Amino acid sequence: MSPLPAPHDIPLPLPVSPLFLEVAIVFLFLIHILFVALMVGGSLLTVAFEIRGRRRPDCDTLAREIAATVTVNKSLAVVLGVGPLLVMNVFYTVFFYSANALTGAAWLAIIPLVTAAFLLTYLHKYTWERLADAKSLHIAIGALASVLFLIVPFVFLTNINLMLFPDRWTSVHGFLTALVLPNVLPRYLHFVTASVALTGLFLMAYFGRASYPVEGVFREFDRRALRRRFASIALGATGLQLLLGPLLFFTLPAVGVSWALAFNILAGISLALVAIVLLIHEVTAPAACLGVRYLAIATALTGTVIFMAYGRHLYRERALEPHRAAMAARTAEFGEAALAAQMRAKAGIHRTKGEVPLPPGEQVFKSICSACHARDTRLVGPPLTEVDRIYKGNPAALIAWVKAPGKKRPDYPQMPAIKLTEVQYQAVADYVLSPGH
Numbered sequence: 001m002s003p004l005p006a007p008h009d010i011p012l013p014l015p016v017s018p019l020f021l022e023v024a025i026v027f028l029f030l031i032h033i034l035f036v037a038l039m040v041g042g043s044l045l046t047v048a049f050e051i052r053g054r055r056r057p058d059c060d061t062l063a064r065e066i067a068a069t070v071t072v073n074k075s076l077a078v079v080l081g082v083g084p085l086l087v088m089n090v091f092y093t094v095f096f097y098s099a100n101a102l103t104g105a106a107w108l109a110i111i112p113l114v115t116a117a118f119l120l121t122y123l124h125k126y127t128w129e130r131l132a133d134a135k136s137l138h139i140a141i142g143a144l145a146s147v148l149f150l151i152v153p154f155v156f157l158t159n160i161n162l163m164l165f166p167d168r169w170t171s172v173h174g175f176l177t178a179l180v181l182p183n184v185l186p187r188y189l190h191f192v193t194a195s196v197a198l199t200g201l202f203l204m205a206y207f208g209r210a211s212y213p214v215e216g217v218f219r220e221f222d223r224r225a226l227r228r229r230f231a232s233i234a235l236g237a238t239g240l241q242l243l244l245g246p247l248l249f250f251t252l253p254a255v256g257v258s259w260a261l262a263f264n265i266l267a268g269i270s271l272a273l274v275a276i277v278l279l280i281h282e283v284t285a286p287a288a289c290l291g292v293r294y295l296a297i298a299t300a301l302t303g304t305v306i307f308m309a310y311g312r313h314l315y316r317e318r319a320l321e322p323h324r325a326a327m328a329a330r331t332a333e334f335g336e337a338a339l340a341a342q343m344r345a346k347a348g349i350h351r352t353k354g355e356v357p358l359p360p361g362e363q364v365f366k367s368i369c370s371a372c373h374a375r376d377t378r379l380v381g382p383p384l385t386e387v388d389r390i391y392k393g394n395p396a397a398l399i400a401w402v403k404a405p406g407k408k409r410p411d412y413p414q415m416p417a418i419k420l421t422e423v424q425y426q427a428v429a430d431y432v433l434s435p436g437h
């Protein structure tokens with residue numbers, strides 16, 4: 001059972017419309033994650049090619065060329081991360097902060113980890129020549145940066161995954177217990193392979209572009225070999241996604257699953273299949289035709305990413321729905337209680353010790369109704385003189401109203417339904433309709 005959420009004691013309105021925030025979070029997060037993916041994928045490929053480079057010098061050169069893109073993509077990832085983080089704070093405040101607090105130390109560790117990863121990436125990039133004779137050490141620096149780059153999204157993902165499941169919050173004590181949610185690992189692997197796929201796609205264009213001086217940089221590799229190499233990487237990683245995707249889908253807790261989500265995922269998969277077919281052609285095509293399908297591949301995969309990102313948003317909104325509704329109800333309850341207390345205080349109604357208890361009708365009226373109703377004056381609700389005129393001799397109808405008030409007067413707010421025992425309903429109705437009150 002999910003515990004009752006705390007009410008918003010100071011309900012601040014959102015600064016802009018929720019729709020604006022929803023569009024902003026999907027869009028801003030997408031461009032952020034794009035560069036995160038290029039940073040993570042680039043860092044992994046750098047290490048992989050540098051290791052191969054021990055036997056094949058061109059691979060070492062390739063690693064170095066990729067490393068040069070990583071620091072740039074990393075900076076873009078960081079700068080573009082500010083926007084979605086801010087929107088997240090505003091739109092998912094309670095969920096986001098609850099998850100942050102629960103994953104605690106690991107969440108905070110992101111800052112030193114990211115700092116260390118960045119410094120190591122620069123160290124790696126700028127010691128390529130100096131450490132040429134200590135290649136293992138140089139590779140180790142790159143590998144350590146990669147590992148840190150892999151840890152950061154893992155912590156982040158665990159955290160924003162946890163935020164979707166308020167039901168689990170009571171059983172989570174720190175990062176490790178947050179990992180037990182069944183979909184964390186598939187989600188993470190899905191992210192890492194997507195990063196490699198995207199990086200492959202990016203490097204196809206990066207090394208394939210006409211202005212890139214391939215001949216001046218490499219000894220053996222030509223533009224086509226590079227294109228084909230990265231097309232194969234993109235293909236392999238996208239293919240792997242098709243295996244990991246279902247694993248992710250079927251481990252998703254059912255709370256957020258909907259037809260709309262399924263539709264988005266299917267649309268995304270269809271486009272990914274198109275991209276895969278095109279990539280297969282690209283990898284097996286004769287050299288002269290390399291690159292002609294690039295735009296189509298990139299377009300199909302962009303479509304996949306957009307469908308998946310939107311599906312992810314739908315899932316999130318649906319998973320959070322029950323908790324949001326419960327919180328709104330608690331907030332409304334709290335608001336009424338606070339208002340009633342204020343009104344009581346204003347009217348000077350407070351009970352002192354040893355006072356003789358009031359008759360039940362009067363007691364209910366003074367402790368609840370009087371917050372909004374007075375005899376002859378309008379408070380939050382209409383004066384009793386007006387109520388008397390409508391319900392004189394008909395307490396049953398008055399009781400029906402109190403149980404389920406309608407929306408009647410355009411210039412008044414809606415009266416909240418008041419929960420009482422049957423005896424209390426009867427008593428307060430008699431009290432309100434008795435002459436002299």
Ligand code: HEC
Pocket residue numbers: 336339340364365368369370371372373380381382387390391398401402406407408409410412413414415416418428429432
């Ligand atoms: C939080 C404020 C609030 C409290 C507490 C409250 N009311 Fe009201 N009440 C209103 C408002 C506002 C209206 C006018 C609603 C409308 O016309 O749409 C109203 C209208 C009414 C009416 C007129 C219905 C009609 O048909 O025109 C009755 C009767 C009434 N309240 C009885 C009660 C009784 C009895 C209690 C206590 C058990 C109570 N109210 C507590 C705010 C309150």
